[in-house]
Amino acid sequence: MLLSHQKKFLFVHIAKTGGTSIRAALQKHRWQDPYYLPMWVASKLSRLAHHEVAIKIPRHAKAITAKEMLPHPFFESLFKFAFVRNPWDLQVSSYHHIGRERPDLLLPDETFEAFLRRKLDPDRPWQYHIDTSITQQSDYLVDLQGHLIVDFVGHYETLQQDFDHCCQQIGLPRVELPHRRKANDRLAYRDYYTPETQALVGEAFARDIDILGYTF
Secondary structure, X not given: OEEEOOOOEEEEOOXXXXXXXXXXXXXXXXXXXXXXXXXXXXXXXXXXXXXXXXXXXXXXXXXXHHHHHOOHHHHHHOEEEEEEOOXXXXXXXXXHHHHHHOHHHOOOOOOHHHHHHHHOOOOOOHHHHXXXXXXXXXXXXXXXXXXXXXXXXXXXXXXXXXXXXXXHHHOOOOOOOOOOOOOOOOOOHHHHOOXXXXXXXXXXXXXXXXXXXXXX
16 A cells, blocks of 8 residues: 555555556655655564554555544545456466465465365465455455445556556656566466366456456
């Protein structure tokens, strides 16, 4: 999550949706923010305390977290935006990300289908609970009653175009998004699926598919 008092925006960072590139593009403007220094200090203190002290909003916090922590008039004054991704594509990205960053969490030579079936099993092993892509993306965007509380939902599939709109809204010049964490080790996401695993993801993330308007 990225908050700017000066530009009055709140970016809700959902993992694996292009958020690292967006943060990199916006980061250079943060030093101009009058509250940048205290927020930087809070971030460092939080890291030193192993994030056990509530002195900052976590990177992948949900919008409801900011709504509960920030003064209501201030929260309402912010332009709140987030980016989402096709759930089928997101699970392929998750598989490769874990394979690169935390291969110890996968079985030896674990296939995508085996990974998916274990991950979406209600009795899944503990390690799948730390994979944020198991959470509905729509959960990051709504309040406790399920009402949308962000002003704009962009899409990974049209990342630059939708980010241009966000820049217009917050009064920043157009910023060319850097390609951060771009994977070169994967096929088109549809090539990973069988009819059975396609249906498995469709059922597990039915709410996201409905709310966010995605199809396979």
